[in-house]
Amino acid sequence: MGYVAVKGGKEAIEKSVEMYKSRRFREGHDIEVENIKTNMRQLINQVMSEASFYDRDLCALAIKQAEGNMEEAVFLMRAHRSTLPRLYYSTxxxxxxMFVKRRVSASFKDIPGGQILGASPDYTHRLLDDALLGLQTLADYVTDEDEEEIEYEYKLDALPKVIDYLEAEGLYSKPEIDDTPPDDITKKSIEYPSSRSERLQSLTRGQTGAVTSLGYAEIRGYGFSTHPNIGECRVGDQPIHIGDMDGEEYFIGDIELTEIDAFLPDEKESSDKEDYQSEMTFNIGYGLTFGQNETKAIAMSVLDYSLSHPVENAPTTDDEFVLYHIDSVESTGFISHLKLPHYVTFQSKLDRMRQSGRKSE
Amino acid sequence: MNKKKWTTLFIRYGKEEAAEFYALHKDQMECTTVSGPMEGLTMIKVREHAQNSLFYLGEVRVTETKLRHGKEIGLGVVKGDEPELSTALAFIDLCFKTDQFTDTLNNILSDLEDRETEAVHKKTQEILRTKVNFDMMND
Known part of the structure; x- marks a missing residue:
């Protein structure tokens, strides 16, 4: 079936664009991008993560241009990203x-360095706050008391990992360093079966809702069906370095990340040949996202593990099923294109139906 | 001080100082622009904990400037849209490479180290106020 170009509708399209772009002025007043940047942090975090492109200023602009439509904002960011040259790879x-701003463990109460709640909506009441109908100031939320100095054992950019504790207990063995150069799905499409680097890159830029839903389905029984334990959830500022032309490390800035180590119990045969018992050990599911995106990072860790441990006929352990469908631009692009003119293809179907109807008479 | 450290100090704590240094000294050292300031991307390579393997996390927008003095090239790269800062960093890199104005730079960096100590302490104290004290929960 070929496509047939048609003309017409130019003026209607121009008026439609005019109506779309002017709507915000008709229904209220314009806002500055800076306001989006400071007030819509979590929205920016999601867009940056799904766009796989870290820049808070551009994200705020994309959100304004898209009127807060996530899929459109991600599309705009991906499109802009494609216009820029890649100058460097980080070391x-x-x-x-990471300079840790928040760090909790659901597996151990007492962890070296402690449970640090940081900034999170987890501990707030889910009741609409009338006070926000008006404009608030910092003083409305911050107590300015002369508080005591807090002693600490670990610097926040050198906190031990919870997996170090498991390793010390002999419940987890740290794998050997693997320096295999990673694949890059922005340069070459994923080939199945996928490599681990392709899976992680694809998951971290996956649509938040899709990654979360599939991670949930995995735990509910459409995969290995094991309840993971979050060993550590970290949110913090990660320093990024490049190697300059002289081979020296060069700091280019900090980016906010969320990192998840999920513990998943695993059985392996005992190394003792005469011991027919299997040994219980732990595997790690790994999640890492741009910005504070805890739910997505947890779901990523679940899917990371499941895709590495395929189960027959389980969709959430099938890399082709998961990775093909979680990309925001791919999935929303295809679904939304269905509303665009398909006159020829539909007429063709109609013709076939009419002909088959006549034959049956 | 190595490059990793001085770039960290200027980018995190001394944007204004870098710009001031460049404004005061740019006419005292002849240099030409090789490229930039230009926008580009840096792809972030990460080592994950589960298998200790490498993967690409995504890209961050950077601004890059290159300046030349004689045979040396100074590099300025910084996250975000920062044309002035990347130019100042390229100039400072050139100063270190050609050993010019280094006493002044080291004095600035010494002050920035103090600022870093103060800022990290303040940030650490603020964050640690959200650390759970389980003993208190049992009271």
Whole structure:
């Protein structure tokens, strides 16, 4: 079936664009991009993560232009990203150097460095706050008391990982360093079966809702059906470095990340040949996203594990099923294109139906 | 001080100082622009904990400037849309490479180290006020 170009509708399209772009002025007043940047942090975090493009200023602009439509904002960011040259690759980023702003463990109460709640909506009442109908100031929310100095054992950019504790207990063995150059799905499409680097890159830029839903389905029984334990959830500022032309490390800035280590119990055969018992051990599911995106990062860790441990006929352990469908631009692009003119293809179907109807008479 | 440290200090705590230094000294050292300031991307390579393997997390927008003095090229790269800062950093890189104005730079960096200590302490104290004290919960 070929496509047939048609003309017409130019003026209607121009008026439609005019109506779309002017709507915000007709229904209220314009807002500054800076206001979106400071007040819509979590929306920016989601868009940056799904766009796989870290820049708060551009994201705020994309959100304004898209009238807050997530899929449109992500599309705008991806499109802009495609116009820029890739100048550098960072040196290997080690998240142990992250300046931690929030860090909780659902597996251990007492962890070295402690449970640090940081800034989170987790501990707030889910009741609409009437006070926000008006404009608030910092003083409305911050107590300015002369508080005591807090002693601490670990610097926040050198907190031990919870998996170090498991390793010390002999319940987890740290894998050997693997320096295999990663695949890059922005340069070459994923090939199935996918590599681990392709899976992680695809999951971290996946649509938040899609990644979360599939992670949930995985736990509910459409995969290995094991309840993961969150060993550690970290949110913090990660320093990024490049290697300059002289081979020296060069700091280019900090980016906010969310990192999840999910513990998943696993059985393996005992190394003792005469011991027929299997040994219980732990595997790690890994999640890492731009910005504070805790739910997505947890779901990513679940899917990371499930895609590495396929189960027959389980859709959420099928890399082709999961990775093909979680990309925001791919999925929303295809679904939304269905509303665009398909006159020829539909007429063709109608013709076939009419002909088959005549034959049956 | 190595490049990793001085770039960290200027980018995190001394944007104004970098710009002031460049404004005061740019006419005292002849340099030409090789490229920039231009926008581009840096792809972030990460080592994950589960398998200790590498993967690409995504890209961050950067601004890059290159300046030349004689045979040396100074590089300025910084996250975001920062044409002035990337130019100042390229000039400072050139100063270190050609050993010019380094006493002044080291004095500025020494002050920035103090500022870093103060800022990290303040931020740490603020964050640690949200640390759970389980003993208190049992009271």
């Amino acid at each position: 290997v980023t080690n998240t142990r150097e």
